[in-house]
Amino acid sequence: MSIDHSHHIEDPNRTTPPPQIELIGSVPTPPVPESSEAMTILVTLPAGSAGSPPHRHTGPAFGYVVQGEMIFELEGDPQRVVRAGETFWEPGGDVIHYQDGNNLADAETRFVVTMFGVPGQPMLIPVSAEELEERRPRRAPRP
Structure with a gap:
């Protein structure tokens, strides 16, 4: 069964058009750390930026690309371009986030991310070269 997520509230006193709300992404609720902190960040990647090195997050992250194109790759999934x-989104926890680089060599890319992390822990935890090698079989084949 599909749920209608449209949003409309009758307002007889309205003198302007109502807001337009469009569902652009939805995922089942992932596990969120018990004592979590929600944060929303804006990331700007300069033209050609490789982004952050492989890392993980303590909880799930949901994002929206505002401008440009991002190369996105999570452990077990093939890389893809998000425009x-x-x-x-990513589940966080043990899953390695391999790529979040700018797919454009001549323009910046900007995206907004809301993360649910553990208070007092960094939002981005780098993964060592040794662990990357150990977990290599979990990475999807590269193009």
């Missing part, structure tokens, strides 16, 4: 107006 302006599209969403992405």
Whole structure:
């Protein structure tokens, strides 16, 4: 059964058009750390930026590309390009986030991310070269 997520509230006193709300991404609720902190960040990647090195997050992250194109890759999934107006998410926890680089060599890319992390822990935890090698079989084949 599909749920209608449209949003409309009758307002007889309205003198302007109502807001337009469009669902652009939805995922089942992932596990959230018991004592979590929600944070929303804006990331700007300069043209050609490789982004952050392989890392993980303590909880799930939900994002929206505002401008440009991002190369996105999570452990076990093939890399993909997420374009302006599209969403992405990751479960956090033990899953390695391999790539979040700018797919454009001549323009910046900007995306907004809301993360649910453990208070007092960094939002981004780097993964060592040794662990990357150990977990290599979990990474999807590269193009």
